[in-house]
Amino acid sequence: MHFVEFVKASVRLWLSGGRYYWAWMAFLLVLIASGALAYAGQLSEGLVVTSMRDQISWGFYIGNFTFLVGVAAAAVMLVVPAYVYDWEPIKEVAILGELLAISAIVMCFLFVTVDIGRPDRVHHLFPVVGSLNLPSSLLGWDVVVLNLYFFLNLGIVTYMLYATFLTGHYNKSLVIPLVLLSIPAAVSIHTVTAFLYNGLAARPFWNASILAPRFLASAFCSGPAVLLILFQILRRTNGLKIRDEALSKIAELMAYAMFINLFLLGAEMFKEYYSNTEHIVFTKVLFSSFHGKTDVHYFMWPALVCSVGAFLLFLIPATRRNVYTMNAGCLMIYFGVYVEKGMGLLIPGQTPDTLGEIFRYAPSLAELRVSAGVFSVGFLLFTLMVKAAIPISLGTVRAAAAPPGH
Amino acid sequence: MKKRPTTNDSRLTTHDSGPGTQDSGPEPSAPALDRRGFIRLASAAAASLAIPALSACDERARAQFLRRHFHELSPEEVKGLVKRLEADAKERFGRDCTIETKPAVQDASFGYALDISRCIGCRRCVHACVKENNETRDPEIQWIKVLEFHKDHGIDFPEANPYYCGPNDEDQNAPKTEYKAPENPLSPLNKKQKAILENQDIQYPLYQKADGGGSNQCAVPRQGRFYVPISCQQCRNPPCVKVCPVKATWKEPDGIVVVDYDWCIGCRYCMAACPYGARHFNWGEPQVAPGDINPKMHYLGNRPRRKGVVEKCTFCIQRSRNGQYPVCVEVCPVGARKFGDLEDPESEIRYILEHKRVLILKNELNTRPRFFYFYSV
Numbered sequence: 001m002h003f004v005e006f007v008k009a010s011v012r013l014w015l016s017g018g019r020y021y022w023a024w025m026a027f028l029l030v031l032i033a034s035g036a037l038a039y040a041g042q043l044s045e046g047l048v049v050t051s052m053r054d055q056i057s058w059g060f061y062i063g064n065f066t067f068l069v070g071v072a073a074a075a076v077m078l079v080v081p082a083y084v085y086d087w088e089p090i091k092e093v094a095i096l097g098e099l100l101a102i103s104a105i106v107m108c109f110l111f112v113t114v115d116i117g118r119p120d121r122v123h124h125l126f127p128v129v130g131s132l133n134l135p136s137s138l139l140g141w142d143v144v145v146l147n148l149y150f151f152l153n154l155g156i157v158t159y160m161l162y163a164t165f166l167t168g169h170y171n172k173s174l175v176i177p178l179v180l181l182s183i184p185a186a187v188s189i190h191t192v193t194a195f196l197y198n199g200l201a202a203r204p205f206w207n208a209s210i211l212a213p214r215f216l217a218s219a220f221c222s223g224p225a226v227l228l229i230l231f232q233i234l235r236r237t238n239g240l241k242i243r244d245e246a247l248s249k250i251a252e253l254m255a256y257a258m259f260i261n262l263f264l265l266g267a268e269m270f271k272e273y274y275s276n277t278e279h280i281v282f283t284k285v286l287f288s289s290f291h292g293k294t295d296v297h298y299f300m301w302p303a304l305v306c307s308v309g310a311f312l313l314f315l316i317p318a319t320r321r322n323v324y325t326m327n328a329g330c331l332m333i334y335f336g337v338y339v340e341k342g343m344g345l346l347i348p349g350q351t352p353d354t355l356g357e358i359f360r361y362a363p364s365l366a367e368l369r370v371s372a373g374v375f376s377v378g379f380l381l382f383t384l385m386v387k388a389a390i391p392i393s394l395g396t397v398r399a400a401a402a403p404p405g406h
Numbered sequence: 407m408k409k410r411p412t413t414n415d416s417r418l419t420t421h422d423s424g425p426g427t428q429d430s431g432p433e434p435s436a437p438a439l440d441r442r443g444f445i446r447l448a449s450a451a452a453a454s455l456a457i458p459a460l461s462a463c464d465e466r467a468r469a470q471f472l473r474r475h476f477h478e479l480s481p482e483e484v485k486g487l488v489k490r491l492e493a494d495a496k497e498r499f500g501r502d503c504t505i506e507t508k509p510a511v512q513d514a515s516f517g518y519a520l521d522i523s524r525c526i527g528c529r530r531c532v533h534a535c536v537k538e539n540n541e542t543r544d545p546e547i548q549w550i551k552v553l554e555f556h557k558d559h560g561i562d563f564p565e566a567n568p569y570y571c572g573p574n575d576e577d578q579n580a581p582k583t584e585y586k587a588p589e590n591p592l593s594p595l596n597k598k599q600k601a602i603l604e605n606q607d608i609q610y611p612l613y614q615k616a617d618g619g620g621s622n623q624c625a626v627p628r629q630g631r632f633y634v635p636i637s638c639q640q641c642r643n644p645p646c647v648k649v650c651p652v653k654a655t656w657k658e659p660d661g662i663v664v665v666d667y668d669w670c671i672g673c674r675y676c677m678a679a680c681p682y683g684a685r686h687f688n689w690g691e692p693q694v695a696p697g698d699i700n701p702k703m704h705y706l707g708n709r710p711r712r713k714g715v716v717e718k719c720t721f722c723i724q725r726s727r728n729g730q731y732p733v734c735v736e737v738c739p740v741g742a743r744k745f746g747d748l749e750d751p752e753s754e755i756r757y758i759l760e761h762k763r764v765l766i767l768k769n770e771l772n773t774r775p776r777f778f779y780f781y782s783v
Contacts, residue, residue, distance in 0.1 A: 046713035048690035117672020117714025202681035356563030
């Protein structure tokens with residue numbers, strides 16, 4: 001079977017690597033082991049090992065989930081110009097965007113799994129054997145669109161790599177429609193995830209119609225920020241040819257997305273502070289120490305400074321072409337959006353709770369360890385996929401029986 | 407490598423010969439598989455894979471894993487399920503418990519009314535509810551939360567004090583007030599209630615263990631304050647039911663919103679959706695001492711829970727479906743709590759709705775509660 005050969009070739013690629021590669025893998029495996037141990041404790045004790053309680057019943061896990069849905073959705077950021085506008089410099093890296101999307105979705109699935117109280121009943125979400133509550137539950141819809149997006153990307157990437165491995169090329173008339181389908185699918189995963197919060201009238205901070213557009217805008221910043229840094233690493237380590245032009249083009253697109261993100265945030269701030277209704281308490285929790293009982297502003301202010309700073313760096317052509325300022329901008333965006341979509345969304349959304357109580361939440365050590373483990377699983381998966389995908393897509397690793405050249 | 411079918415095997419030349427086909431061809435005597443047969447075979451194969459994987463667990467856990475949604479169970483399957491759960495409870499608490507599945511009474515439609523002018527904030531309802539409904543004691547889950555408000559602010563949630571009289575109460579020294587129960591022509595106070603009220607200085611261990619423990623004594627009601635107990639509002643338009651991804655919670659025909667603790671996956675989306683903080687999660691394994699168990703249980707109500715699932719008030723479904731008042735109604739020393747059938751024109755609840763001005767919490771959210779608050783004076 002050729003597929004066995006394909007798998008064997010991938011395994012051979014995984015096992016060949018330099019000192020840094022193995023150090024990286026060892027680092028990830030240690031974090032995964034630590035996370036697995038912490039999760040075993042959580043399974044036996046219950047979610048009581050987290051800092052979550054009835055007042056704040058979604059915390060760090062769901063915050064990370066929300067952020068990573070955005071990262072996954074951002075693959076579309078690269079796919080749109082690559083395929084729709086046939087813009088060559090980005091095309092060669094779009095496949096990496098899809099691999100990142102796959103890894104991010106796997107992390108999303110894992111974060112939801114570690115968050116639920118009864119992972120042994122996860123099959124209740126499956127069709128036929130379970131009872132998925134469609135069309136009424138947005139979480140039900142999220143299960144559908146995340147799976148659709150996952151299998152779509154997995155299918156596209158597997159086919160492209162396998163076909164390239166066998167014959168040196170892939171059938172574009174098969175791939176392009178699927179890639180085009182993945183664009184609305186990417187928009188849908190982040191829109192549905194935003195609606196998941198947006199639909200809750202009990203939580204005024206989330207029940208704002210600007211939420212879904214803000215989710216999309218911030219995702220279009222954070223996803224490419226991760227990719228820009230990865231591309232530079234891969235250029236060094238895997239000999240992947242990515243032109244500077246492609247990088248600065250992506251940075252430019254990010255500047256526009258960040259502008260929209262900041263504008264929408266500003267629109268929300270204006271509404272809250274000018275109308276000054278009782279709903280302003282949530283925004284106060286976000287930006288100040290509310291009655292001395294909340295801490296999220298310690299992260300939110302630096303995050304806001306980072307977002308604005310990165311916007312300026314990416315707006316000015318000289319600083320987005322300079323590799324140092326561009327990387328600084330990426331890290332700033334990553335931090336800014338991570339806070340905004342993580343704790344900056346979850347904590348003010350639930351503080352004060354529906355009956356006015358202020359509960360101080362900060363993730364417990366168990367939550368941090370489990371989360372680090374989940375991130376490590378995602379990075380490990382991404383590393384392995386990239387390790388195999390790049391030589392195969394470049395044509396340096398081919399099936400024995402495949403015709404030579406293109 | 408792709409092998410060619412051998413020419414002496416006539417069966418294989420008649421259909422497409424993909425790689426490996428010759429090895430898995432049907433026996434000559436085997437009847438052709440139709441679609442139905444194939445599905446049966448496939449599901450048997452899947453079961454044969456799944457069952458050994460589960461054989462490590464005991465038989466009850468296996469039955470639990472393979473069960474269907476409550477609404478898809480036949481009466482026999484429900485009986486089997488209840489038997490299993492009763493055996494579980496016996497094993498866990500060493501006591502015989504009965505778990506009934508009594509359905510809603512035809513045309514019944516429950517409603518609840520709470521008299522804010524009478525409530526003194528003694529939290530007797532909170533503790534009676536915990537006992538009646540087998541809520542975990544450590545950390546204690548309380549389905550009823552009593553909020554203390556300032557009289558000059560009205561019901562203003564950000565100003566609410568849920569921990570009044572507790573060790574962390576910032577209002578520890580608030581003076582108590584003289585309390586005179588308003589006369590209620592409908593249900594005059596009984597002797598016991600009168601005795602409590604004549605004692606005026608109502609002392610009660612009020613505090614919830616969840617916030618540091620202790621059994622602080624504190625006199626209620628306090629001057630300038632009033633009390634609003636909040637539990638599930640049994641919405642006609644419940645946001646929690648709408649958002650549940652697996653239909654583990656639903657509205658019964660008599661209006662009670664229930665949870666199937668054996669179907670809930672513990673995602674807590676319902677808790678995010680509930681505007682009244684009425685849903686509670688078992689963060690750890692529920693702890694109830696065998697001697698404290700109320701053995702009279704309902705499947706959709708006070709049967710024992712396990713960790714990782716959500717629970718809530720059910721109007722004491724094990725009582726209300728048998729013609730009894732919820733325990734909070736019975737235990738209230740000032741008669742502030744009223745319960746009845748909204749379909750019965752002679753009921754007390756109907757009298758209140760017709761003769762008092764009621765208010766509902768968070769009216770603007772269109773949840774349409776069955777739980778009404780009113781002021782008798």
